[in-house]
Amino acid sequence: MSKYTEDDLKKELETKEYEYGFYTDLESETFPIGLNEDIVRAISKKKQEPQWMTNWRLEAFKVWQSMQEPDWANVNYTKPDFQAIAYYSAPKAVDPNKTLDDVDPELVAMYKKLGISVDEQKKMNNVAIDIVVDSVSVATTFKKTLSEKGIIFMSISEAIKEHPELVKKYLGTVVPTKDNFYAALNSAVFSDGSFCYIPKGVRCPMELSTYFRINQAGTGQFERTLLIADQGSYVSYLEGCTAPSRDENQLHAAVVELIALDDAEIKYSTVQNWYPGSAEGKGGVYNFVTKRGLCEKNAKISWTQVETGSAVTWKYPSCILKGDNSIGEFYSIAVTNNYQQADTGTKMIHLGKNTRSTIISKGISAGKSQNSYRGLVKINASAENARNFSQCDSLLMGNECGAHTFPYIEVKNKTAQIEHEATTSKIGEDQIFYCNQRGIDTEKAIALVVNGFSKEVLNKLPMEFAVEAQKLLEISLEGSVG
Amino acid sequence: MLQIKDVYASVEDKDILKGISLSVNAGEVHAIMGPNGAGKSTLASIIAGKEEFELTKGEITIDGEDITELDAEERAHKGVFLSFQYPVEIPGVSVTNFIKTAINENRKAKGLEDMPASEMLKKIKEKADLLEIDRKFLSRSLNVGFSGGEKKRNEIFQMAMLEPKLAILDETDSGLDIDALKVVANGVNKLKNKDNAVIVITHYQRLLDYIVPDFVHVIMDGKIVKSGTKQLAYELEEKGYDWIKEELV
Numbered sequence: 001m002s003k004y005t006e007d008d009l010k011k012e013l014e015t016k017e018y019e020y021g022f023y024t025d026l027e028s029e030t031f032p033i034g035l036n037e038d039i040v041r042a043i044s045k046k047k048q049e050p051q052w053m054t055n056w057r058l059e060a061f062k063v064w065q066s067m068q069e070p071d072w073a074n075v076n077y078t079k080p081d082f083q084a085i086a087y088y089s090a091p092k093a094v095d096p097n098k099t100l101d102d103v104d105p106e107l108v109a110m111y112k113k114l115g116i117s118v119d120e121q122k123k124m125n126n127v128a129i130d131i132v133v134d135s136v137s138v139a140t141t142f143k144k145t146l147s148e149k150g151i152i153f154m155s156i157s158e159a160i161k162e163h164p165e166l167v168k169k170y171l172g173t174v175v176p177t178k179d180n181f182y183a184a185l186n187s188a189v190f191s192d193g194s195f196c197y198i199p200k201g202v203r204c205p206m207e208l209s210t211y212f213r214i215n216q217a218g219t220g221q222f223e224r225t226l227l228i229a230d231q232g233s234y235v236s237y238l239e240g241c242t243a244p245s246r247d248e249n250q251l252h253a254a255v256v257e258l259i260a261l262d263d264a265e266i267k268y269s270t271v272q273n274w275y276p277g278s279a280e281g282k283g284g285v286y287n288f289v290t291k292r293g294l295c296e297k298n299a300k301i302s303w304t305q306v307e308t309g310s311a312v313t314w315k316y317p318s319c320i321l322k323g324d325n326s327i328g329e330f331y332s333i334a335v336t337n338n339y340q341q342a343d344t345g346t347k348m349i350h351l352g353k354n355t356r357s358t359i360i361s362k363g364i365s366a367g368k369s370q371n372s373y374r375g376l377v378k379i380n381a382s383a384e385n386a387r388n389f390s391q392c393d394s395l396l397m398g399n400e401c402g403a404h405t406f407p408y409i410e411v412k413n414k415t416a417q418i419e420h421e422a423t424t425s426k427i428g429e430d431q432i433f434y435c436n437q438r439g440i441d442t443e444k445a446i447a448l449v450v451n452g453f454s455k456e457v458l459n460k461l462p463m464e465f466a467v468e469a470q471k472l473l474e475i476s477l478e479g480s481v482g
Numbered sequence: 483m484l485q486i487k488d489v490y491a492s493v494e495d496k497d498i499l500k501g502i503s504l505s506v507n508a509g510e511v512h513a514i515m516g517p518n519g520a521g522k523s524t525l526a527s528i529i530a531g532k533e534e535f536e537l538t539k540g541e542i543t544i545d546g547e548d549i550t551e552l553d554a555e556e557r558a559h560k561g562v563f564l565s566f567q568y569p570v571e572i573p574g575v576s577v578t579n580f581i582k583t584a585i586n587e588n589r590k591a592k593g594l595e596d597m598p599a600s601e602m603l604k605k606i607k608e609k610a611d612l613l614e615i616d617r618k619f620l621s622r623s624l625n626v627g628f629s630g631g632e633k634k635r636n637e638i639f640q641m642a643m644l645e646p647k648l649a650i651l652d653e654t655d656s657g658l659d660i661d662a663l664k665v666v667a668n669g670v671n672k673l674k675n676k677d678n679a680v681i682v683i684t685h686y687q688r689l690l691d692y693i694v695p696d697f698v699h700v701i702m703d704g705k706i707v708k709s710g711t712k713q714l715a716y717e718l719e720e721k722g723y724d725w726i727k728e729e730l731v
Contacts, residue, residue, distance in 0.1 A: 452574025
């Protein structure tokens with residue numbers, strides 16, 4: 001029988017290009033490569049920052065110099081040369097005083113390609129969006145609607161100038177500069193990112209969203225997000241990421257800090273689709289990210305992530321459950337294909353009484369990729385009646401990929417209840433044939449199986465993101481069964 | 483409708499079918515019987531187009547069109563349906579979602595738009611009632627944690643939804659108690675009409691009390707060694723397969 005075989009499918013997949021791999025010719029201002037105190041000062045100066053901020057950065061830089069790049073993760077890559085990266089790049093046309101209508105037409109065209117026309121964003125319901133290209137925030141929509149509720153949503157650079165008291169109070173409190181190598185680096189050189197403050201008792205009426213894009217070659221992206229939900233408030237926040245296809249590896253080292261004060265709730269969703277590298281494993285983004293949230297009394301933080309991009313991912317969105325009765329959740333889908341490597345998971349640190357955490361992790365590996373879940377559930381002596389439920393499922397496609405699970409549990413209080421479940425399965429020829437026999441072709445069949453596998457997590461995403469994430473999963477895995 | 487001409491087939495270089503010919507017309511019910519390992523399920527797989535099974539010689543046509551070069555899904559689009567002996571599980575995909583996808587993929591192949599949701603719901607309700615299927619069942623993950631009877635009932639439900647031209651029931655009676663068997667057989671009988679055909683593959687005569695065949699064929703060692711009417715099934719029930727073997731010698 002001459003059949004369109006899975007090998008044919010595989011070939012088709014390999015030639016399938018990364019949809020967001022275009023580069024936009026924007027006139028940019030890029031700093032010379034390399035990193036030293038002068039560069040740190042220059043970034044701070046460029047951003048017209050107050051002295052305290054400059055000092056904070058310099059302090060972080062000093063710490064970073066004394067640190068080693070971590071190598072405990074289950075990933076293999078050529079360590080970046082930190083002196084060969086440009087630490088600041090900005091599209092030139094950006095001027096904070098300009099309105100959206102004055103945005104560089106090339107930039108607007110780029111948003112259109114990304115499927116996020118800023119024009120439409122203005123009309124679109126319920127999503128206020130901040131867009132960060134390379135190093136700077138270029139547009140924040142809906143500012144006015146939000147400010148009527150007292151919500152502050154702006155780039156972090158603006159926040160440093162306009163709301164220094166809030167930034168000073170919270171920046172680095174959840175992820176201290178010396179937390180880890182990449183966090184220290186980020187603290188020294190971060191050039192932009194989003195800042196958000198939800199006042200007491202306010203329920204944010206729309207999804208807040210940040211869209212990150214690396215455009216310029218040879219640059220790193222180091223954005224910083226700080227989100228504070230004051231007592232009894234609620235916010236749902238989304239972030240999305242893409243980058244052009246390049247042969248070199250690009251570094252992305254972000255820090256996200258969430259603070260949920262008493263009775264507040266933060267839902268933080270990420271769809272990460274940085275360029276994963278070519279089918280031969282060339283190029284791709286190194287995604288070394290530190291995300292952590294702090295829960296005060298009765299507060300709740302939910303991390304949901306769909307990770308399909310990046311050549312190497314090192315990322316553990318975590319919760320510190322400090323307040324009594326606080327809740328931490330982590331829902332993750334991580335897809336690796338070709339030569340991608342992901343080491344991702346979460347840390348749930350239980351400090352308060354009656355704290356609860358839930359971890360649902362779905363890893364999908366295809367091609368020659370390696371996908372690891374790494375998680376820590378820590379119950380402190382003070383955490384009476386803490387509970388955790390963890391579930392780690394792995395789905396394998398073909399015979400050349402790997403799935404790994406590294407769950408760590410540390411319990412110092414006897415009243416803790418911890419459950420851990422793990423499964424590993426393979427998309428079977430039998431499943432595919434069953435679908436084929438019902439008239440469903442192989443690609444659609446894989447999408448069906450993968451969506452079924454990921455459903456618990458996809459359901460946690462806001463509607464409009466869930467559809468996009470589902471499509472992304474299909475694109476990332478098309479034809480990869482073997 | 484279905485013409486199988488002198489078909490030889492092998493799996494992993496092992497010859498299983500050794501010259502099978504069979505002609506099935508619209509409106510007919512054929513039963514395929516035979517001992518374990520005779521090639522009954524292989525025949526079902528080779529008609530449905532399962533990849534591991536290689537057709538080494540012969541021809542299979544549906545309404546005169548050769549289907550041996552077609553992929554399994556293309557054969558499905560032509561109206562071939564296989565009720566699996568061991569239906570597979572797909573966690574997280576509900577029965578409803580699965581059948582909706584299948585119907586719309588079949589429509590797409592015919593150049594039709596997706597079936598409107600209201601029509602889909604109406605059809606699901608109608609067919610579920612026909613097979614006495616609890617509506618709650620439809621939102622469960624496909625075959626996950628289903629009992630043997632539920633799995634088979636679900637297969638026939640899908641058949642009812644897809645309305646195939648040719649339905650092959652591979653050991654549909656295995657794992658069913660008598661009540662479930664009656665429900666399934668009753669469903670098949672209601673779906674049967676002058677325009678479609680059914681091939682029932684079974685070990686035992688039991689199912690044939692409820693789905694009455696027009697023809698009975700006995701497969702042994704990859705060949706049809708005897709064909710007859712319903713009467714043949716009774717004889718097999720009574721005497722087993724040995725007497726045919728002896729007859730052949």
